[in-house]
Amino acid sequence: MSENNEIQTGYFPTIPKQARALEKRQALLKSGNILFAEKGYENTTAKEIASHAGVATGTFYRYFSDKRQLLLSLLKDKLESMMPPEPNWLNVDPESSLAILLKAHFERLDKLGLYRVLPELLHRDEELAEVLFEAKRKIYMQILKGLEQVKENGFAWEDLSLETLSWSIIALVEKIPEIQNESGSNPDYDQIAKIICRLVFPPEKMIQLKNLKREE
Amino acid sequence: MSENNEIQTGYFPTIPKQARALEKRQALLKSGNILFAEKGYENTTAKEIASHAGVATGTFYRYFSDKRQLLLSLLKDKLESMMPPEPNWLNVDPESSLAILLKAHFERLDKLGLYRVLPELLHRDEELAEVLFEAKRKIYMQILKGLEQVKENGFAWEDLSLETLSWSIIALVEKIPEIQNESGSNPDYDQIAKIICRLVFPPEKMIQLKNLKREE
Amino acid sequence: MSENNEIQTGYFPTIPKQARALEKRQALLKSGNILFAEKGYENTTAKEIASHAGVATGTFYRYFSDKRQLLLSLLKDKLESMMPPEPNWLNVDPESSLAILLKAHFERLDKLGLYRVLPELLHRDEELAEVLFEAKRKIYMQILKGLEQVKENGFAWEDLSLETLSWSIIALVEKIPEIQNESGSNPDYDQIAKIICRLVFPPEKMIQLKNLKREE
Amino acid sequence: MSENNEIQTGYFPTIPKQARALEKRQALLKSGNILFAEKGYENTTAKEIASHAGVATGTFYRYFSDKRQLLLSLLKDKLESMMPPEPNWLNVDPESSLAILLKAHFERLDKLGLYRVLPELLHRDEELAEVLFEAKRKIYMQILKGLEQVKENGFAWEDLSLETLSWSIIALVEKIPEIQNESGSNPDYDQIAKIICRLVFPPEKMIQLKNLKREE
DNA sequence: AATGAATGAGAGTTCATTCAT
DNA sequence: CATGAATGAACTCTCATTCAT
Numbered sequence: 001m002s003e004n005n006e007i008q009t010g011y012f013p014t015i016p017k018q019a020r021a022l023e024k025r026q027a028l029l030k031s032g033n034i035l036f037a038e039k040g041y042e043n044t045t046a047k048e049i050a051s052h053a054g055v056a057t058g059t060f061y062r063y064f065s066d067k068r069q070l071l072l073s074l075l076k077d078k079l080e081s082m083m084p085p086e087p088n089w090l091n092v093d094p095e096s097s098l099a100i101l102l103k104a105h106f107e108r109l110d111k112l113g114l115y116r117v118l119p120e121l122l123h124r125d126e127e128l129a130e131v132l133f134e135a136k137r138k139i140y141m142q143i144l145k146g147l148e149q150v151k152e153n154g155f156a157w158e159d160l161s162l163e164t165l166s167w168s169i170i171a172l173v174e175k176i177p178e179i180q181n182e183s184g185s186n187p188d189y190d191q192i193a194k195i196i197c198r199l200v201f202p203p204e205k206m207i208q209l210k211n212l213k214r215e216e
Numbered sequence: 217m218s219e220n221n222e223i224q225t226g227y228f229p230t231i232p233k234q235a236r237a238l239e240k241r242q243a244l245l246k247s248g249n250i251l252f253a254e255k256g257y258e259n260t261t262a263k264e265i266a267s268h269a270g271v272a273t274g275t276f277y278r279y280f281s282d283k284r285q286l287l288l289s290l291l292k293d294k295l296e297s298m299m300p301p302e303p304n305w306l307n308v309d310p311e312s313s314l315a316i317l318l319k320a321h322f323e324r325l326d327k328l329g330l331y332r333v334l335p336e337l338l339h340r341d342e343e344l345a346e347v348l349f350e351a352k353r354k355i356y357m358q359i360l361k362g363l364e365q366v367k368e369n370g371f372a373w374e375d376l377s378l379e380t381l382s383w384s385i386i387a388l389v390e391k392i393p394e395i396q397n398e399s400g401s402n403p404d405y406d407q408i409a410k411i412i413c414r415l416v417f418p419p420e421k422m423i424q425l426k427n428l429k430r431e432e
Numbered sequence: 433m434s435e436n437n438e439i440q441t442g443y444f445p446t447i448p449k450q451a452r453a454l455e456k457r458q459a460l461l462k463s464g465n466i467l468f469a470e471k472g473y474e475n476t477t478a479k480e481i482a483s484h485a486g487v488a489t490g491t492f493y494r495y496f497s498d499k500r501q502l503l504l505s506l507l508k509d510k511l512e513s514m515m516p517p518e519p520n521w522l523n524v525d526p527e528s529s530l531a532i533l534l535k536a537h538f539e540r541l542d543k544l545g546l547y548r549v550l551p552e553l554l555h556r557d558e559e560l561a562e563v564l565f566e567a568k569r570k571i572y573m574q575i576l577k578g579l580e581q582v583k584e585n586g587f588a589w590e591d592l593s594l595e596t597l598s599w600s601i602i603a604l605v606e607k608i609p610e611i612q613n614e615s616g617s618n619p620d621y622d623q624i625a626k627i628i629c630r631l632v633f634p635p636e637k638m639i640q641l642k643n644l645k646r647e648e
Numbered sequence: 649m650s651e652n653n654e655i656q657t658g659y660f661p662t663i664p665k666q667a668r669a670l671e672k673r674q675a676l677l678k679s680g681n682i683l684f685a686e687k688g689y690e691n692t693t694a695k696e697i698a699s700h701a702g703v704a705t706g707t708f709y710r711y712f713s714d715k716r717q718l719l720l721s722l723l724k725d726k727l728e729s730m731m732p733p734e735p736n737w738l739n740v741d742p743e744s745s746l747a748i749l750l751k752a753h754f755e756r757l758d759k760l761g762l763y764r765v766l767p768e769l770l771h772r773d774e775e776l777a778e779v780l781f782e783a784k785r786k787i788y789m790q791i792l793k794g795l796e797q798v799k800e801n802g803f804a805w806e807d808l809s810l811e812t813l814s815w816s817i818i819a820l821v822e823k824i825p826e827i828q829n830e831s832g833s834n835p836d837y838d839q840i841a842k843i844i845c846r847l848v849f850p851p852e853k854m855i856q857l858k859n860l861k862r863e864e
Numbered sequence: 865a866a867t868g869a870a871t872g873a874g875a876g877t878t879c880a881t882t883c884a885t
Numbered sequence: 886c887a888t889g890a891a892t893g894a895a896c897t898c899t900c901a902t903t904c905a906t
Contacts, residue, residue, distance in 0.1 A: 020865095021865090024866095047868095050868095055866080056866060056867040056868055057867080057868055057869090058865095058866065058867055058868065058869095059865080059866055059867070059868095062865070062866075
């Protein structure tokens, strides 16, 4: 009897069930992503997300314990994409390589759109703040390590604290998305990269670096 | 006899009715400020604000047409305090004068606490976004004008776009409050000032500036 | 100087105080009347009535224990005007004298406007219903008595119950105001009077009556 | 196999989901009807209606956008039952056939109870007034047409305007429910029918009519 | 598992009535 | 007495979440 049942309901051996489920989960995540980015977290209802994903309201709660959890899942899924890439400072042309990096990063991020809801929630959701803080810390450490290498190699300003410097770089990078919101025009990644490099390298070191690397 | 009159009508030296009303209004604004900063805009109810201010729910609606209007009033009241001061770049010691300026500004701002809710609302409230955008534009123009003077006097980097530079300075300054939220420690205003100055002045110009100003 | 003051404020000896009070009461009643007729009872606030009458909200409650009481006072004041007049049936020309009576009555009533709120309240306010019911009963008895005289004098239909007849006359008269609301045009009082007389008198009795009365 | 299916899917003979929903809708309408009739429209809250219907507050708003919409639905559902039937005037015994018609109509209407709230709302809700006005106009036209036939056949009073006559009949009929409210006793439909017939037919025409119809 | 109707706590708002000035 | 600010109960409506089918 149980075999019968299995045959009836589970005609395709095993994967489909899970595959279906995963598809729905993905659809919900995607819909949440889109709607949160469009209308903000509080202004998006669970019903809307479900309906946008083409499932029933109740189904939402089979996959996520609540609306908040969907957001956290979204973040965990996407956090990597939101991480800025680690720049390779000691390079023939750090300015233009940084510009390229930034451009690529923000074009990905822009499609994601998720960063728009984060400010809305940071003050209210400690766990979320924690998760993001951890991510940020990771970025910070990464940049700091990179800068330490630069300094060890003698290419950095002598008198700038690497900690504040790392923080400044992150601050600048994080503010880039606002340029679009506020001015409507696209950010000038070349100029921003140049500014960041100015903070990292004294001008004469830049020249040194170019020559050095070209020789290698 | 006229004394009688004065005694009768003017017994309390301060205008009682209007003063009371203003006090209540202020209390509501203050409570809104505190609660918005603590728990975010959406998570704070009109009832809570009223009760925190020690008045009844209905009283809230005598002074403000709704929660949103209280926030807008708060902003209009406080926008000036939120404006960063205009730095005087051409100065004997721009770094330390900037550091002092920043410290004073953020200590004021910190008491205000209002900036925490703004990101939450920018995407949802066009009028609010407008008000803030206008304020920001003003700051931007102020800084840009200052930098143009620096450049005209030949003290700026030759190859940095003043527009991107202005934007970067604002970006850095705006991010300062997050340092406290995230690291718990106080910002190192000296270092930040140094970094900003590095973006404005090439090192040799800094020295020139110091000598020049000292001679005056 | 102080004398001046006293003269200014306390010039009229005693009546004015009471007169003032009555004036205010009247103003409130009038404003209530106007606003109730315009917007209905529930849709009119005590504040509005007070402000329309040019007094403060609190003053309203010095003159009336509550909104409902103002309405009851209004009714008691105006109930007489709302009473339809007693027709004199045994008359040379009952049709035209009735028509004149009805016209005069409804032109007064129309200025009053109060009847518009009554239906709104009859089901909710037992005391009000009582008051109005009593008034109506009085009208009913009056009409019934009139009809009995007509019958005693042998001028009425033999086969109509005077009770139902009285009720029918009241019903018709009470419905007259709706003509204006619904059709926009003015009621044809001559026709209505003719119809009512048709219910009271058989045609041959009408002729008898005319002759009889002319002879007198 | 088909048996299996039937057992699985068609266990309950009646469409379960839609039927349930309709039941709830009906329950809400009924509760609204009862409560409006009992306590008036403004004095009945959406919560009360829901609770009286045995559902939660929110459920109310699944079926009706608001209280007003429930009332409009009620009216649209019930308007037909509220329409008085078209009397057949040219009849052996118009008086008793009219009496029977009226009795049947008001016994239906009494169960409905809805007419009690209408006066409360007519002054405030234009759409509602429109709907009711249209219904009334229909009744009016119906009666007018019937009377015109009577007149064409030479059975009506010569000197009464059919328009005012139609209006008077409606007025009388509409007032019938108030008899119960006010006197507590049941209306005497025979007498009312007699009165209405007296307005339509002169006495000699009544006799003619009886003879004529009996011969046919 | 999926569905979507049902739930009910709670947000925003109004207004009759009170009360300090 | 007059004032009008203050009160808070009560109302309408929303939406995250549950649950019967």
